[in-house]
Amino acid sequence: MSYLTQFLIVIPLLCLDFVIVIGQNNVPKHSPVKPKVPTGTILPIEESRSARIPPDRAPKALIVTAHPDDETCFAATIYKITKELGGTVDLAVITNGEAGYKYSTLAEDIYHLKLTDEAVGRENLPAIRKRELMAGGKYIGIRNYYFFDQKDTHYTLDADTVLRMVWNVEWVKHRLRELIEREHYDIVFTLLPAPETHGHHKAATIIALEVVCQLIEPAKPAVLGCGSGMKNDTIPIFHELADYPITRCAVSSPIAALDKTQKFGFNNRLNYSIITSWVVAEHKSQGTMHLGFRSELENFWLFGENNPKTLSYVKDLFRRMANATP
Numbered sequence: 001m002s003y004l005t006q007f008l009i010v011i012p013l014l015c016l017d018f019v020i021v022i023g024q025n026n027v028p029k030h031s032p033v034k035p036k037v038p039t040g041t042i043l044p045i046e047e048s049r050s051a052r053i054p055p056d057r058a059p060k061a062l063i064v065t066a067h068p069d070d071e072t073c074f075a076a077t078i079y080k081i082t083k084e085l086g087g088t089v090d091l092a093v094i095t096n097g098e099a100g101y102k103y104s105t106l107a108e109d110i111y112h113l114k115l116t117d118e119a120v121g122r123e124n125l126p127a128i129r130k131r132e133l134m135a136g137g138k139y140i141g142i143r144n145y146y147f148f149d150q151k152d153t154h155y156t157l158d159a160d161t162v163l164r165m166v167w168n169v170e171w172v173k174h175r176l177r178e179l180i181e182r183e184h185y186d187i188v189f190t191l192l193p194a195p196e197t198h199g200h201h202k203a204a205t206i207i208a209l210e211v212v213c214q215l216i217e218p219a220k221p222a223v224l225g226c227g228s229g230m231k232n233d234t235i236p237i238f239h240e241l242a243d244y245p246i247t248r249c250a251v252s253s254p255i256a257a258l259d260k261t262q263k264f265g266f267n268n269r270l271n272y273s274i275i276t277s278w279v280v281a282e283h284k285s286q287g288t289m290h291l292g293f294r295s296e297l298e299n300f301w302l303f304g305e306n307n308p309k310t311l312s313y314v315k316d317l318f319r320r321m322a323n324a325t326p
């Protein structure tokens, strides 16, 4: 069985039209920002859902990321859940994205601002990037956006300093826990905290894991880490992030992958990379993103902190996504 085939069927042998800034000092509890909803609207709370999830139930997922463009890594998965499986996907973004000014040269003409000037960029990018995010989010069906607006300092590999000295971690965890408990998500998607990735990505995932792991069944969703890949790559391996045993994976290779090259449409000329391109295209302020977003697979790792029973749900979900078409 080829590597691709294994992931297409899930390895069976392994086990938020303007943006409202939701900040910690100015936002009521649980204020999701929705496109076309100009205030921090409080949405009705759905009925509590049982942990015993019927296999064909429309999935309900939360994406937890650090920056207002990280969702591009999950774009095809989000699209399939919302558009093809009739599910729901919300997005929680930890930082305000203000540090993304260095490659904004071409966007200065669009926004009529000298965004590459650090002071100008840091002042204006939080709102600009939320608009860009939500513009792309329309294409993939993101329902609610939760902006936690922690400081986006600068690029770093160091998650520890971010968690200890930069973000208000306890406030973020408290809000995230309230959100997950209220919405009864089936699954939480994060970015895989691989050593070479941005410290903010690692920190966001660590926070999500710490929150989920404190929950008790049936309120505890599955939690997975995502990394992009190419079909001809060797199988990517991730065990855990040093000093953060909570990031340990149940299996060091991905337990599932969404193949964006799945063909459909007239003469089978279309595939899900188009969806990623649509989302990436909205992030005009983030210049380097547009130099070639090479990804054929959205790979997913199952963290070891999951209840073993969640594996069958995850496997079934990815089978359903692989079998679904637009």
Ligand SMILES: [Zn+2]
Residues within 6 Å of the ligand: 066, 067, 069, 070, 198, 201
């Ligand atoms: Zn990022």
